Amino acid sequence: MRISSLPLGIALLSTFSTAFCQASDFSWVDPAVASVSQDVIELRHTIHQNPELGNMEVKTSELVAQQLKALGMEVRTHIGKTGVVGVLKGGKPGPVVALRADMDALPVKEMTGLPFASTATGVRRGKTVPVMHACGHDTHTAMLLGAAKVLAEHRNEVAGTVVFLFQPAEEGAADVDEFEADAVIGARAMIRDGALDSPKVEAIFGVHVMAGYPTGHLYYKSGTVLNSNDAFRITVKGQQTHGSAPWSGVDPIIASENIVGGLQTLVSRRIDMTKGMGVISVGTMNAGAASNIIPETAELTGTIRTNNASIRDTILQKMPPLVNGIASAYETKANLLLVNIAPVTINNPALTEAMVPALELAAPGKVERLESSLSPSEDFSFYAEKVPGLFVFLGATPADQDMQKVPNNHSPYFTADDATLATGVKAHVQFVLNYPGRVAEKP
Missing domain, CATH: 3.30.70.360 (Alpha-Beta Plaits)
Structure with a gap:
């Protein structure tokens, strides 16, 4: 990121100070999330068993579009090649916020032994390779679809508009050489095709599951959170x-x-x-x-x-x-x-601090501030260069396991606990319900 968001964050802290203390706990959220939890798990298993490489997420995007249309949303397809955008208009006036999930899988042979393990193959740059959701993008897609259902069924309680971004090729594109310097894929392709423009998004949120962190726990950090x-x-x-x-x-x-x-x-x-x-x-x-x-x-x-x-x-x-x-x-x-x-991923400081109460509502007593940034990279950073963003992490390993020994994201043995999905759904919902208001444009 060429322009640091820190000065803006300082300027906006006073703007968000009132909202910071007044997160709204809507009584319908928990039962609504519980009502979709089994559907979310089943969606996750279906997507996991049918992984697709970057820019090849044809069946996944069809599933996503079908789900969103069934909820009565305005749906746009072929955004950023295989991406999907859903627009939900709430029953009350308010801001436009976006929620983002990535859909692509990795060229990895799954070794988990799960009953819904992938046996799929795909073509990556002319070669047939095994394909696996080894980074949890299946959970991201399923959780965001769950949040879409909850919010759509309670749209009269939603102030403003929610834009659901289902993005391809976060891990790179199977049909593009990574050394094609002029290639535009993933988040950049979504932005190019107007994902943030119609309607105009003013803030964006994302959640990423992480192995080696306990199920149901949320982790956040203001400012720099991931590497370039x-x-x-x-x-x-x-x-x-x-x-x-x-x-x-x-x-x-x-x-x-x-x-x-x-x-x-x-x-x-x-x-x-x-x-x-x-x-x-x-x-x-x-x-x-x-x-x-x-x-x-x-x-x-x-x-x-x-x-x-x-x-x-x-x-x-x-x-x-x-x-x-x-x-x-x-x-x-x-x-x-x-x-x-990808540039450095920077969480807008003011937005981050203002949303801590929303995180607490999503995972009571299980929200932790990261002491330092993490080493991976994410093309969510491109969205966060355009509008204030917040990218948080969701633990995906059962608490009774040794967090130091579990297979990491991108391992052929990587797994994500189904029990954590409800927290991810709730986090997305709380982002929308407790977004504190319109954020000033970056200088």
């Missing part, structure tokens, strides 16, 4: 030769090895560590086809994560001359491609 995400691909070109005579060629592998080491100095020597953190990880290194041939080229790919916009900018600015300089020192040539995937 940038990908890189470095192609190093040398001169092929026989392995017995390296002096007769130019070795791209040696140059690549030193580039890997040099990249770490961007963090240890170039960024201002008083502002936050950064990490650069090389995930693949490919070169050659035979043990006795020094190849012509080597390729590295990796990821850059930071929790501060200026640190991110420093790394992105200083990486090209560093890579080219090291490559030149070994008489090779390097081609560096940087792809910006």
